Amino acid sequence: MHDYHIALIPGDGIGQEVAPEGVRVLDAVGELTGAYRLHDESFPWGCEYYLARGEMMPKEALKILRGFDAIYFGAVGFPTVPDYISLRGLRLPICMGFEQYVCYRPSQLVPGVKSPLADKKMGDIDFIVIRENTEGEYAGAGGRAHRGLPIEMAVETSIFTRVGVERVIRYAFNLAQSRPRRHLISATKSNAQQHSLTFWDEIFAEVAREYPDVKTERVLIDALAARFVLRPESLDVVVASNLFGDILTDLGGAICGSLGMAASGNINPERTYPSMFEPVHGSAPDIFGKGIANPIAMIWCGAMMLDFLGEKQAANLILAAIRAVTGDGRVLTPDLGGTARTNQVTDAIIHQAQALAH
Ligand code: GGG
Numbered sequence: 622m623h624d625y626h627i628a629l630i631p632g633d634g635i636g637q638e639v640a641p642e643g644v645r646v647l648d649a650v651g652e653l654t655g656a657y658r659l660h661d662e663s664f665p666w667g668c669e670y671y672l673a674r675g676e677m678m679p680k681e682a683l684k685i686l687r688g689f690d691a692i693y694f695g696a697v698g699f700p701t702v703p704d705y706i707s708l709r710g711l712r713l714p715i716c717m718g719f720e721q722y723v724c725y726r727p728s729q730l731v732p733g734v735k736s737p738l739a740d741k742k743m744g745d746i747d748f749i750v751i752r753e754n755t756e757g758e759y760a761g762a763g764g765r766a767h768r769g770l771p772i773e774m775a776v777e778t779s780i781f782t783r784v785g786v787e788r789v790i791r792y793a794f795n796l797a798q799s800r801p802r803r804h805l806i807s808a809t810k811s812n813a814q815q816h817s818l819t820f821w822d823e824i825f826a827e828v829a830r831e832y833p834d835v836k837t838e839r840v841l842i843d844a845l846a847a848r849f850v851l852r853p854e855s856l857d858v859v860v861a862s863n864l865f866g867d868i869l870t871d872l873g874g875a876i877c878g879s880l881g882m883a884a885s886g887n888i889n890p891e892r893t894y895p896s897m898f899e900p901v902h903g904s905a906p907d908i909f910g911k912g913i914a915n916p917i918a919m920i921w922c923g924a925m926m927l928d929f930l931g932e933k934q935a936a937n938l939i940l941a942a943i944r945a946v947t948g949d950g951r952v953l954t955p956d957l958g959g960t961a962r963t964n965q966v967t968d969a970i971i972h973q974a975q976a977l978a979h
Pocket residue numbers: 694695696697698708712867899900901902903904
C-alpha cells in the first residue's frame with residue numbers, strides 16, 4: 622500500500638465541479654485495489670482568490686506545492702478576471718516553475734462516443750500530442766508602448782531555446798519509439814517563421830538521427846490542422862510548440878466527441894518537481910453551476926496521474942471503467958448527447974470499476 626500526497630487545485634468554474642468527482646474515483650479505486658491511499662489537500666487558488674487578495678495564488682505557492690507527489694488541477698479562468706492575468710497567475714507559473722516541459726495530451730475515440738467526423742469509429746483516432754510547455758509563444762517576452770496614441774504598439778516575442786526544444790523533441794521520440802507504429806510528426810511553420818521554427822526544424826532533424834527506427838514527418842501547422850480532420854487515423858505522436866500544441870489539442874478533443882473527454886498531463890520527466898494533471902478543457906462559465914459538466918476528462922487525468930506514480934493497474938482499471946460507461950451509453954452528460962448529471966457519470970464509473978475489479 623502506497624501513500625500519495627496530492628495537491629488539489631480545483632481552480633475556476635467547472636474545475637470546482639469536476640475536481641471532487643475525480644478525487645471520488647481515485648479514492649474508490651484506491652480502496653478497491655488496496656494499492657494506494659490518497660491524501661489530498663485542497664487549495665482555493667484561482668479567480669475568486671484573486672478578487673479577494675490580488676493574486677491568483679500566494680507568493681510561496683511553489684514552495685508549498687514542491688512537497689507533494691503530484692498536483693491535480695481543474696481549470697483556470699473566469700470572466701471576472703482578464704484571462705492573461707488568471708492564466709499567467711496560476712497555471713503557467715506552475716508549469717514553468719516546475720519544468721513541466723512536456724504537456725502530454727492523448728486523443729482517443731472511445732466506445733459509444735460519436736466523433737463529429739463521418740464514419741470514424743473506435744480505434745480510428747488514437748494519437749498523442751506532445752506540447753512544449755515552458756517557452757515558445759508563451760514565454761511572455763514583450764511589451765506595449767505609446768498607449769492611447771496613434772503610434773501605440775505591442776510586441777510579443779516567442780522564445781525557443783536549444784535546451785527547451787531539444788528536451789521536448791527527445792521525449793516525443795522516446796514516446797514514438799515505444800509505440801507500435803513508431804511515427805512522429807513535427808508541427809512547424811518554418812516557411813513563415815524563418816528564425817524560430819527553422820531552429821525547431823534543425824533540432825528535430827538532429828535528434829531524429831538518433832532514432833533511425835522512428836518514421837518522421839515535418840508538417841506545416843495549417844496542413845496538419847486539416848489532416849487532424851481529414852485523416853486522423855494517420856496520426857501517432859505529434860510534437861508541437863506551446864501554442865500550436867494548445868490549438869491542436871482542442872481540435873483533438875473535438876474530433877473525439879467532446880472537449881469534456883480530453884485529458885492532459887504537465888510532466889516533469891526528471892521528477893525533480895511534482896507533475897500536474899488537468900483536463901484540456903477550461904472553466905466553461907456557460908455551464909458552470911448547472912451540474913452537467915462532463916467529469917470524464919478529469920477522471921482520465923486521475924488515471925494518468927496514477928500511471929505516472931507507478932500505479933498502472935489502478936490506472937488501467939479507471940480507463941476500462943470509463944470505456945464501459947461510454948460504451949454502455951446510458952449515463953452520459955449533455956456534451957455527449959446524454960442527460961446525466963456530473964455526479965451520475967462519476968457514480969457509473971465507480972460502479973463499473975467495482976464490477977471490473979471483481
Ligand atoms: N484545464 C485547462 C485550463 O484551465 N485551461 C485554461 C486556459 O485558458 N488555458 C490556455 C492554455 O493553457 O494555453
